Amino acid sequence: MTLSLHAAQSIIAGALDAARQRAAKPLAVVVLDAGGHPVAFAREDGASLFRFDIARAKAMGAIGMGDSTRVLAERAKGNPIFFQSVTAVVGGDVAFSPGGVLVRHAGAIVGAIGISGDTGDCDEECALAGLAAAGFSTESEQ
Amino acid sequence: MTLSLHAAQSIIAGALDAARQRAAKPLAVVVLDAGGHPVAFAREDGASLFRFDIARAKAMGAIGMGDSTRVLAERAKGNPIFFQSVTAVVGGDVAFSPGGVLVRHAGAIVGAIGISGDTGDCDEECALAGLAAAGFSTESEQ
Amino acid sequence: MTLSLHAAQSIIAGALDAARQRAAKPLAVVVLDAGGHPVAFAREDGASLFRFDIARAKAMGAIGMGDSTRVLAERAKGNPIFFQSVTAVVGGDVAFSPGGVLVRHAGAIVGAIGISGDTGDCDEECALAGLAAAGFSTESEQ
Amino acid sequence: MTLSLHAAQSIIAGALDAARQRAAKPLAVVVLDAGGHPVAFAREDGASLFRFDIARAKAMGAIGMGDSTRVLAERAKGNPIFFQSVTAVVGGDVAFSPGGVLVRHAGAIVGAIGISGDTGDCDEECALAGLAAAGFSTESEQ
Numbered sequence: 001m002t003l004s005l006h007a008a009q010s011i012i013a014g015a016l017d018a019a020r021q022r023a024a025k026p027l028a029v030v031v032l033d034a035g036g037h038p039v040a041f042a043r044e045d046g047a048s049l050f051r052f053d054i055a056r057a058k059a060m061g062a063i064g065m066g067d068s069t070r071v072l073a074e075r076a077k078g079n080p081i082f083f084q085s086v087t088a089v090v091g092g093d094v095a096f097s098p099g100g101v102l103v104r105h106a107g108a109i110v111g112a113i114g115i116s117g118d119t120g121d122c123d124e125e126c127a128l129a130g131l132a133a134a135g136f137s138t139e140s141e142q
Numbered sequence: 143m144t145l146s147l148h149a150a151q152s153i154i155a156g157a158l159d160a161a162r163q164r165a166a167k168p169l170a171v172v173v174l175d176a177g178g179h180p181v182a183f184a185r186e187d188g189a190s191l192f193r194f195d196i197a198r199a200k201a202m203g204a205i206g207m208g209d210s211t212r213v214l215a216e217r218a219k220g221n222p223i224f225f226q227s228v229t230a231v232v233g234g235d236v237a238f239s240p241g242g243v244l245v246r247h248a249g250a251i252v253g254a255i256g257i258s259g260d261t262g263d264c265d266e267e268c269a270l271a272g273l274a275a276a277g278f279s280t281e282s283e284q
Numbered sequence: 285m286t287l288s289l290h291a292a293q294s295i296i297a298g299a300l301d302a303a304r305q306r307a308a309k310p311l312a313v314v315v316l317d318a319g320g321h322p323v324a325f326a327r328e329d330g331a332s333l334f335r336f337d338i339a340r341a342k343a344m345g346a347i348g349m350g351d352s353t354r355v356l357a358e359r360a361k362g363n364p365i366f367f368q369s370v371t372a373v374v375g376g377d378v379a380f381s382p383g384g385v386l387v388r389h390a391g392a393i394v395g396a397i398g399i400s401g402d403t404g405d406c407d408e409e410c411a412l413a414g415l416a417a418a419g420f421s422t423e424s425e426q
Numbered sequence: 427m428t429l430s431l432h433a434a435q436s437i438i439a440g441a442l443d444a445a446r447q448r449a450a451k452p453l454a455v456v457v458l459d460a461g462g463h464p465v466a467f468a469r470e471d472g473a474s475l476f477r478f479d480i481a482r483a484k485a486m487g488a489i490g491m492g493d494s495t496r497v498l499a500e501r502a503k504g505n506p507i508f509f510q511s512v513t514a515v516v517g518g519d520v521a522f523s524p525g526g527v528l529v530r531h532a533g534a535i536v537g538a539i540g541i542s543g544d545t546g547d548c549d550e551e552c553a554l555a556g557l558a559a560a561g562f563s564t565e566s567e568q
Contacts, residue, residue, distance in 0.1 A: 009184070030183075034318075035191065035318060035321065037319065038183055041172075041182060043180060045144070052179060063475055079523070082521065084513065086480060088513045089483040089518040089519075090479055191320060195373050196370060196373055196374075199369070218365045226368055230372060236369060237369045237370060237373050238365045239366040286471070288471050323469050324467060324469070327465050327466070329428070329431055336463060336464045
């Protein structure tokens with residue numbers, strides 16, 4: 001399965017709905033395909049300028065390493081030297097904070113969502129809400 | 143006036159409507175704010191992977207030089223050495239083909255739209271249609 | 285369909301067999317997946333050092349633009365300013381010479397092969413021979 | 427002695443055999459020559475996208491610093507500031523985790539193997555198994 005633009009836009013709409021219900025700070029939300037290339041993106045009014053790059057780095061990090069950035073951030077705490085070198089190896093294509101979540105379909109990774117703007121925990125909640133709203137499973141991330 | 147996410151999404155929706163009416167090849171469409179930062183983005187199913195980067199470079203080039211990429215591409219033909227050096231100077235943040243168009247409001251530049259996927263002429267037509275559909279003037283580009 | 289390591293290695297073996305039959309200069313051959321990420325690579329003894337980067341840029345250019353580098357090189361002749369800017373936009377991820385060929389399965393692009401070392405024509409012949417040897421269609425490139 | 431493509435492919439085949447015997451996670455394996463340039467590469471099905479870059483950075487780091495990445499990672503723990511600066515100095519061409527091992531012949535460094543995908547310890551075991559299978563000594567790494 002290829003992640004369609006329609007599915008990506010549904011994920012983003014669901015994530016932003018969840019953000020407004022929580023009165024989250026303004027967010028940037030990006031959805032990448034399985035190769036790490038952008039499918040859709042939205043930056044809410046008032047979100048600061050780095051949010052696109054950070055959101056993309058979260059999503060790309062999740063795809064590139066095969067885990068959510070929550071898991072990666074935990075692992076990085078125990079091995080900071082290696083994960084700092086990984087950041088340089090991949091040219092900054094990873095950000096170690098929750099909010100980067102894999103999109104799976106029938107067990108396969110079909111893409112990732114990345115959110116930045118509020119706390120990592122809030123960013124991730126909105127990401128998971130977006131996946132659920134668009135009909136994607138979020139169990140494998142737990 | 144700051145270009146809102148709502149306005150950016152309306153521009154993209156209008157551009158993609160125009161693309162489907164013309165049976166254009168799959169497009170990537172990006173809208174940047176006045177600082178050149180992404181507000182919204184969509185890549186249609188089947189669009190090749192560089193389309194995001196090229197669309198962004200068209201939009202960024204338009205903002206960066208203060209003219210549509212149609213005008214820039216014409217000027218580049220008459221002075222290729224200078225414009226090649228500009229490409230290097232700005233780290234590839236410009237693509238010399240029609241499809242990058244400034245978004246203006248009350249005379250001020252509030253952002254730009256960039257499209258890639260079909261011919262430059264078709265990309266630009268869809269960009270102008272998106273601006274018109276969202277209620278932005280396109281006269282100043284002519 | 286995802287391009288497997290087994291398929292990628294079969295393509296490379298077939299391409300190198302063809303190269304030896306033609307007494308081609310030493311080649312570098314890379315196979316990328318649909319997202320442009322390397323699956324397998326081989327550089328023959330005596331191939332010069334840039335061959336990996338050029339082979340990869342041919343394969344990535346084919347995927348990124350959705351056409352073989354033979355077609356892209358022809359188009360670039362008619363619009364050099366634009367294609368020079370594209371080279372910068374994508375950070376050098378394209379090389380305008382034959383030898384980058386899409387790998388298709390059931391109509392979908394599943395990857396690309398890139399070869400560098402001999403003339404562009406010879407590089408492309410070996411690429412097509414590799415695809416044929418591994419059971420992939422090469423018709424859509426003609 | 428120059429590391430031949432044949433030798434590099436034997437090392438990779440041996441490493442992947444060892445990986446499958448251990449039921450390791452999907453791996454990426456790269457072999458570089460004495461100048462740090464890729465000779466051969468393979469990414470197993472299911473390995474995540476950064477694995478090529480990380481494997482290459484392990485192998486390049488080993489060649490660049492003249493020690494296995496196990497030794498380098500140990501040294502980095504005791505002097506993190508310096509090794510972080512090295513990471514930046516060499517543009518991300520090093521990853522501080524076991525799995526990057528020098529290939530020696532008659533005492534001379536002729537190349538390096540880098541593996542990423544499982545734990546650093548498992549990656550390194552597979553690298554050493556690949557060297558042994560291809561008839562290279564691994565004693566100097568101990």
